[in-house]
Amino acid sequence: MTLQEATMPYVSCPTAVIDTRVDVAWALLMNPAAWGGVFDMRVGSIDPPGPAVVEQKISGETGPRLLHLKLTFRMIEIDPHQRRLCLDVHLPFGITVHEDLSCTPLDDACCRADYHCNFDFQRGWRGPLMGVLMNQRLDAGPGDSLSLLKRAAERRFAGRENDGR
Secondary structure, three states: OOOOHHHOOEEEOOEEEEOOOHHHHHHHHOOHHHHHHOOOOEEEEEEOOOOOOOOOEEEEEEOOOOOOEEEEEEEEEEEOOOOEEEEEEEOHHHOEEEEEEEEEEEEOOEEEEEEEEEEEOOOOOHHHHHHHHOOOHHHHHHHHHHHHHHHHHHHHHHOOOOOOO
């Protein structure tokens, strides 16, 4: 990625088949208080508290505890019938992401999770620089998050949620 290309938004769209009922994966997404046990983040606050609702704000951190890399999420849209949620995320270094996540049943014990991440970088020299520096993580980060969701949902479905596997 060149410095000029980095000024453009970047889209990453990983998909995963999850060996669980769709309601199990959806329940994990709809419970922001438990995201710390699913995703690579430490949940700090949820306003308003409780299950995911439109305009809810979730604040947290990621990375090594000494760095305290702040994250903020704002729920934009939730469609429980289509099992789809949209949120805006503010990452460190002026990176923003519009995320569109959906869970689709494939059969009684299997679903597909689609994760569309639209990254945008701040204007000026910092945005393109961050695009170049973060290039490999722009696909790896969403893919890693989807893998963590898959693992947590499959554990919950198999009844092994707390066995450490």
